[in-house]
Amino acid sequence: MPQPKSDPKPKTRAAAAGAGPLAGLKGPIVLVGAGKMGGALLDGWLRLGLDPRKIVVLEPHPSADVAAQAIAGLRLNPDPAGLKPEAVVLAVKPQTAPEALPPLAPLAGHGGVMISIMAGRTLGFLTQVFGPGTAAVRAMPNTPAAIGRGMTVAVANAAVTAAGRTLAQNLLGATGKVDWVAEEDLIDAVTAVSGSGPAYVFLLAESLARAGVAAGLPPDLARKIARETVAGAGELLYRSPLDAATLRKNVTSPGGTTAAALDVLMAADGLDPLLEKAIAAATKRSRELAG
Numbered sequence: 001m002p003q004p005k006s007d008p009k010p011k012t013r014a015a016a017a018g019a020g021p022l023a024g025l026k027g028p029i030v031l032v033g034a035g036k037m038g039g040a041l042l043d044g045w046l047r048l049g050l051d052p053r054k055i056v057v058l059e060p061h062p063s064a065d066v067a068a069q070a071i072a073g074l075r076l077n078p079d080p081a082g083l084k085p086e087a088v089v090l091a092v093k094p095q096t097a098p099e100a101l102p103p104l105a106p107l108a109g110h111g112g113v114m115i116s117i118m119a120g121r122t123l124g125f126l127t128q129v130f131g132p133g134t135a136a137v138r139a140m141p142n143t144p145a146a147i148g149r150g151m152t153v154a155v156a157n158a159a160v161t162a163a164g165r166t167l168a169q170n171l172l173g174a175t176g177k178v179d180w181v182a183e184e185d186l187i188d189a190v191t192a193v194s195g196s197g198p199a200y201v202f203l204l205a206e207s208l209a210r211a212g213v214a215a216g217l218p219p220d221l222a223r224k225i226a227r228e229t230v231a232g233a234g235e236l237l238y239r240s241p242l243d244a245a246t247l248r249k250n251v252t253s254p255g256g257t258t259a260a261a262l263d264v265l266m267a268a269d270g271l272d273p274l275l276e277k278a279i280a281a282a283t284k285r286s287r288e289l290a291g
């Protein structure tokens with residue numbers, strides 16, 4: 001069996017400082033909304049050695065971590081007038097955007113790039129708010145960003161220069177992998193698959209535990225083995241050069257227990273049609289959130 005890839009060592013702030021992809025930024029980088037996803041991006045930038053003095057955070061309810069960074073020089077809720085950002089990362093809820101973003105329109109127009117991670121909100125919405133000709137990137141990350149293992153897919157409008165795209169790549173890449181697509185329409189399906197995807201995997205852990213209890217296991221044991229199984233299988237999938245189907249076949253002895261379960265899960269009314277329905281619902285919702 002091919003050997004698994006070794007896990008890359010996490011980048012430390014000290015090792016990356018001065019040498020990482022964010023080291024040469026002039027700044028400021030403005031983060032609008034430092035909740036779960038904005039906070040994960042901020043952590044990633046700091047981990048890569050971005051000088052907190054080059055970061056501005058606009059956040060009405062800053063976490064203790066963000067407030068602590070203000071002591072290290074990060075600017076928290078300054079008057080946005082007069083800022084000339086190199087990039088603005090928009091991480092407020094899509095439903096909040098029509099109220100929250102128009103007052104920030106003066107942040108555009110200084111050659112910076114506007115990077116939105118808001119579900120549904122389109123490049124067209126961004127140029128409507130920040131003005132025609134605004135360099136805009138629409139990106140969809142996911143919550144494993146919090147441990148540097150996120151997956152982001154992004155699309156840029158025609159006003160984004162090669163340098164702007166590299167900057168966006170480096171800012172988004174601080175939390176994991178980044179892929180780019182040319183067609184904005186794909187981002188709604190990306191949102192359904194990888195943006196929302198971690199929730200489906202966590203549901204699998206919950207559901208597997210419930211099924212274990214139904215099969216007679218004590219709840220604590222069922223939760224523990226379901227969690228470890230999902231986490232261990234995810235880690236194997238991450239490290240192994242083998243594809244998911246081969247890893248699945250490696251578990252499945254002919255005529256054995258796995259085959260009995262897969263006969264149910266892979267039946268015509270099994271997991272595929274269910275997930276197809278779920279992804280279609282999420283894709284539709286992403287399109288509705290465009291506004």
Ligand SMILES: NC(=O)c1ccc[n+]([C@@H]2O[C@H](COP(=O)([O-])OP(=O)(O)OC[C@H]3O[C@@H](n4cnc5c(N)ncnc54)[C@H](O)[C@@H]3O)[C@@H](O)[C@H]2O)c1
Pocket residue numbers: 032033034035036037038058059060061091092093094096099100117118119140141142143195
């Ligand atoms: N959570 C996810 O799995 C996920 C994944 C991909 C993309 N997203 C997108 O990321 C964005 C943020 O989602 P989240 O899960 O981090 O939500 P969140 O609620 O944790 O964060 C949103 C933050 O915005 C702040 N905020 C509200 N009004 C503001 C204003 N006027 N100015 C500045 N900040 C303001 C809130 O205080 C909050 O901290 C959303 O647009 C969402 O679609 C989320």
